[in-house]
Amino acid sequence: MPKYYEIPELPGRKFFRCEPLRASITIEECGRRWHSGNMRGGPSAKSDDVSASPDASMRCLTCKGCAVGARHAGVQSANLSYLKGATICGRCHQGCTRLIGKHLCVSCYNRQREYLLGKNAKGTKPVKLATLQRRTITYLSAGQLRTKTLEHSVDMDELIVTVLRDEPHGLKFVPTLPPNFLAIRALEGA
């Protein structure tokens, strides 16, 4: 916990020393920065945003994953991953301007469509894309055991990126357990 203090000239406003920013800021300012860093499509969404304004982007990236910032923003057990809310393709992990089905970039989406159709635009069998499979990942979040299943995925990284990007709460991945074990856990928790 940071140490808070007030300035006589500005009564009622609590300041603290923010080490990542190397500055003294108020709790409100801190919470605002955390929120702006965590907006979907925020500064982390595209790598060229960083070159456009390196200073501002670095600041927001710093705030985005900050536990102190999350607390000041009034968000309990937030997902502090830098991927959270980013417009990043789950499969190729590239930042993009929009996600199709909230998951894939246009390029990966088109390749998946070709794969599923069994041919590409030239009518030949697509060779570039790895085999798509149904995969499930298990994680603990907000005190609950949850699973995420993707009908089509190329690897487990795709599921990890997806969960880190989309899950609002802090989480921990756990080894995937057999379904009957999960059913028993659910009964115990009821």
Ligand SMILES: [Zn+2]
């Ligand atoms: Zn992609």
